[in-house]
Amino acid sequence: MKKAILVLALLSCGCAGGGKVTQFSTIDALLAGVYDGDFDCAQVARAGNLGLGTFDRLDGEMVVSGHRVYQVKSDGVVLRPPGSLGTPFATVVNFRPDKTFKTSSGLSMRALEEQIDRLCPNPNGIYAVRLSGRFSAMKTRSVPAQCKPYPDLVVAAEKQTIFELGPIDGTVVGFRFPAYFKSLNVPGYHLHFLSKSKSSGGHILGMTAESGSVVQVQECKRFELLLPGAGGAFSKALLEHDRSRELQQVER
Numbered sequence: 001m002k003k004a005i006l007v008l009a010l011l012s013c014g015c016a017g018g019g020k021v022t023q024f025s026t027i028d029a030l031l032a033g034v035y036d037g038d039f040d041c042a043q044v045a046r047a048g049n050l051g052l053g054t055f056d057r058l059d060g061e062m063v064v065s066g067h068r069v070y071q072v073k074s075d076g077v078v079l080r081p082p083g084s085l086g087t088p089f090a091t092v093v094n095f096r097p098d099k100t101f102k103t104s105s106g107l108s109m110r111a112l113e114e115q116i117d118r119l120c121p122n123p124n125g126i127y128a129v130r131l132s133g134r135f136s137a138m139k140t141r142s143v144p145a146q147c148k149p150y151p152d153l154v155v156a157a158e159k160q161t162i163f164e165l166g167p168i169d170g171t172v173v174g175f176r177f178p179a180y181f182k183s184l185n186v187p188g189y190h191l192h193f194l195s196k197s198k199s200s201g202g203h204i205l206g207m208t209a210e211s212g213s214v215v216q217v218q219e220c221k222r223f224e225l226l227l228p229g230a231g232g233a234f235s236k237a238l239l240e241h242d243r244s245r246e247l248q249q250v251e252r
Contacts, residue, residue: 029089131216141162
């Protein structure tokens, strides 16, 4: 395991209770094919009780719930990976919601995002999101493990497996990041799903939440970024390019 360099950015003053987001590496590094697990699942679980990410060699989608890490593999199987399993990218927070509402009718993914936007009107803030309930439709994906030399993420995602899971009960976790984070994390909404039975999930491509689903949101005023140490793939990656278009291809 390479030694991590810690970078701390305070997005607001006097924010001890404002929710600290901890992030391991950057989204641009992932887009560039930096898939080696320089961090491990035990670190991720200690850092937060809600979050998402991926795994060493990009082997599946990560859901963090209750300080537990879940791995949604490309064959649809959900595992509790060992703490020693590596991750090249993850984002977590100790979730303590400051806003809660229930959906009054069935909402598409876009309609749900618009409701949250109205509740959280600061476009330059970071928000953590959890949504629990029943979903009449849930479309997710997972990406299989890659072999070296690793392809860029746009190419790796071409081999993704898509799951049509609804109707289903479960929990959505994720974040809304502002546009200025575009090289560090996913601007806008980035959401993962885990079924109530812990038997299915993945990165969300689309969904419809049924009436009565509970939406919880936390504004996060602190951001902590941990970077892999020198000598590995991260230090050799070409990260000076704007990869916004690639990110749109992969995440949406």
